[in-house]
Amino acid sequence: MDSANESILSIQDLTMSYGGKQVLNGINLEVSKGQIIGYIGPNGAGKSTTVKIMLGLIDNYKGKVVIFGQDISTGDPSYKRRIGYVPENAEAYDNLTAMEYLVFIGELYGLDQAFAQGKAESLLQQFELIDVRHARLSSFSKGMKQKVLIISSLLHNPDLLFWDEPLSGLDANSMMVIQEILSQLAEEGKTIFYSSHIMDLVEKISNRIVLLVNGKVVADGSFEELQEQSEEGSLSGIFNQLTGFTEHREKAAHFVSVVRGDHDDA
Amino acid sequence: MREFKSLKFIALFKGLFRRFGVDYEVMMLILRIKLTMDERRVPTVFNEMGKKKEGNQFLKSLWIYGIYSLLLLPFLFIGENYIFQMSIMFGMILFILMTSMIADFTSVLLDVRDKNVLQTKPVDKKTITVAKTIHILIYMSFVTGAFVALPLFVGLYRHGPLFSLIFLGEIILAMLLVVVLTSLLYLFVLRYFDGERLKDIINYVQILLSVGLIVGYQVLIHAFEFTNLNITYSFSWWHYLIPPIWYGAPFEMILNGNTAGHMIAFTALAILVPIVAILVYSRLMPSFERNLEKMLSDTKSRKPGRHLLDEFWAKLLCRSKEERVFSDFQH
Numbered sequence: 001m002d003s004a005n006e007s008i009l010s011i012q013d014l015t016m017s018y019g020g021k022q023v024l025n026g027i028n029l030e031v032s033k034g035q036i037i038g039y040i041g042p043n044g045a046g047k048s049t050t051v052k053i054m055l056g057l058i059d060n061y062k063g064k065v066v067i068f069g070q071d072i073s074t075g076d077p078s079y080k081r082r083i084g085y086v087p088e089n090a091e092a093y094d095n096l097t098a099m100e101y102l103v104f105i106g107e108l109y110g111l112d113q114a115f116a117q118g119k120a121e122s123l124l125q126q127f128e129l130i131d132v133r134h135a136r137l138s139s140f141s142k143g144m145k146q147k148v149l150i151i152s153s154l155l156h157n158p159d160l161l162f163w164d165e166p167l168s169g170l171d172a173n174s175m176m177v178i179q180e181i182l183s184q185l186a187e188e189g190k191t192i193f194y195s196s197h198i199m200d201l202v203e204k205i206s207n208r209i210v211l212l213v214n215g216k217v218v219a220d221g222s223f224e225e226l227q228e229q230s231e232e233g234s235l236s237g238i239f240n241q242l243t244g245f246t247e248h249r250e251k252a253a254h255f256v257s258v259v260r261g262d263h264d265d266a
Numbered sequence: 267m268r269e270f271k272s273l274k275f276i277a278l279f280k281g282l283f284r285r286f287g288v289d290y291e292v293m294m295l296i297l298r299i300k301l302t303m304d305e306r307r308v309p310t311v312f313n314e315m316g317k318k319k320e321g322n323q324f325l326k327s328l329w330i331y332g333i334y335s336l337l338l339l340p341f342l343f344i345g346e347n348y349i350f351q352m353s354i355m356f357g358m359i360l361f362i363l364m365t366s367m368i369a370d371f372t373s374v375l376l377d378v379r380d381k382n383v384l385q386t387k388p389v390d391k392k393t394i395t396v397a398k399t400i401h402i403l404i405y406m407s408f409v410t411g412a413f414v415a416l417p418l419f420v421g422l423y424r425h426g427p428l429f430s431l432i433f434l435g436e437i438i439l440a441m442l443l444v445v446v447l448t449s450l451l452y453l454f455v456l457r458y459f460d461g462e463r464l465k466d467i468i469n470y471v472q473i474l475l476s477v478g479l480i481v482g483y484q485v486l487i488h489a490f491e492f493t494n495l496n497i498t499y500s501f502s503w504w505h506y507l508i509p510p511i512w513y514g515a516p517f518e519m520i521l522n523g524n525t526a527g528h529m530i531a532f533t534a535l536a537i538l539v540p541i542v543a544i545l546v547y548s549r550l551m552p553s554f555e556r557n558l559e560k561m562l563s564d565t566k567s568r569k570p571g572r573h574l575l576d577e578f579w580a581k582l583l584c585r586s587k588e589e590r591v592f593s594d595f596q597h
Contacts, residue, residue, distance in 0.1 A: 055386045080388040087382040095303040104299050108292065108387040136306075 006033045008191045014063035025215040036186045038206030039195040046215040047195045084153030088164040090145045094138035109156035123151045142169030163194035203235040272404045289393045296397040331412035338417045350497050353514030361479045363444040368472050443540040446547045456557035501528045512536035
């Protein structure tokens with residue numbers, strides 16, 4: 001195995017505007033091998049945009065993104081061979097069966113068809129989806145579909161994982177399995193970059209947390225480091241503090257009063 | 267997954283794709299998956315029929331184009347005035363192809379899932395673009411085939427092999443022109459608008475185009491003068507703007523030996539415009555893909571407009587609250 005601080009991913013001064021609106025305001029990030037990075041932030045902070053840029057889905061950004069030592073702006077897609085991606089809203093080709101989809105994705109990653117099939121089957125077995133492997137994805141529940149997408153991102157044994165909301169729709173047991181998979185993969189030297197809104201989980205499994213607010217990194221470090229910086233005890237507390245959100249109680253009270261029908265200022 | 271005959275045909279051009287730097291194996295892989303999915307897509311009309319239909323519904327609806335094509339046949343029998351006959355025929359062909367393209371393939375062209383599924387994989391953009399275009403072309407050839415087969419054979423019988431040869435060549439050019447023009451049109455629309463607005467605009471474009479094509483017919487027919495059932499053609503500069511006439515000209519030029527300057531110019535346009543359009547299209551494709559991202563997001567907020575007149579009618583005509591809700595919902 002290579003040295004532990006080999007740089008996998010490096011982002012320098014990443015900015016991006018979108019229809020006149022500045023979505024990313026100069027992000028700097030260095031990621032080395034074996035890290036599990038929880039990428040968190042309020043809705044619309046630019047998390048998914050960053051991930052999309054790194055995957056080459058968006059190319060009119062400014063700044064420099066280097067993955068596995070290759071500047072991705074060259075347009076050469078070969079670096080994606082070592083990346084696994086779980087998209088944000090479980091998008092897949094729904095008319096295909098789980099097996100067809102997985103084999104297709106495996107083949108896109110350059111795997112042999114028989115090999116992809118065998119591997120997909122044994123992974124489906126682990127997730128207890130083997131009985132529905134020939135059913136269409138459109139008939140799957142959100143959690144089942146999410147599991148298929150997670151498998152599809154791992155078929156080719158990638159070195160870097162981008163998981164956008166990987167736990168949405170999963171039940172508590174599956175979440176524990178995924179959590180365990182993440183930490184074991186990281187031990188194997190994989191680098192994992194995931195975003196989530198479930199703070200307890202991020203707190204538990206990440207060894208580094210990056211908090212994004214308004215397209216800027218406002219906190220970056222292990223949970224313990226973040227705790228030292230702020231006085232809050234939990235990650236959601238830190239999250240609230242750093243995003244400048246303190247009036248949740250008043251907000252909720254106001255919301256409920258509107259629900260009740262008090263027309264105080266409506 | 268079964269093998270597709272259309273893919274076997276495409277396999278004949280393996281070398282050509284390789285020459286253009288397309289990853290042939292990956293392209294075939296994508297096409298096979300796309301065609302498999304198309305077989306399973308049930309058109310909304312059939313959803314309520316309860317019965318589960320197998321096979322590609324689109325291919326099963328092709329016979330209708332065969333019936334449409336009967337309309338073209340009379341024009342093959344009214345003499346040798348090719349510039350008139352063939353301009354009208356190509357007017358119809360372009361109309362059918364364009365409307366079918368907009369009605370059936372907008373979803374293929376604007377599919378945003380492709381981005382997440384394909385573009386995140388180690389597949390280069392050129393291969394994805396070519397696969398997408400070939401996917402559309404496969405279906406367009408089916409539509410064109412169904413629409414043109416009958417006239418082609420009748421033409422062969424009536425006007426001889428040279429006629430059919432020109433016809434075939436021009437059909438391919440016309441098909442390319444339609445596919446590329448539609449894509450360029452969307453490209454243009456996508457450039458200036460975003461999100462939800464874009465989907466509305468595409469609807470408007472679809473309507474406008476249909477209207478435009480009908481109006482175009484009138485313009486086309488006015489290029490000819492009818493006197494006592496004799497149809498004569500006299501050239502004006504604006505004829506350069508009417509594509510069907512471009513496609514009528516080669517017949518006139520080759521079969522009737524009419525080598526007037528404008529005939530040659532029309533022929534040149536018929537051949538060059540599709541080729542130039544393809545070149546422009548391939549140059550602009552990256553920005554098209556980029557703008558496609560807009561389909562996923564809706565960044566602009568807009569004010570809901572109040573429709574006073576609608577509200578008035580709703581109040582007047584709908585007695586219960588429920589009725590009014592549905593009336594409002596329609597707008």
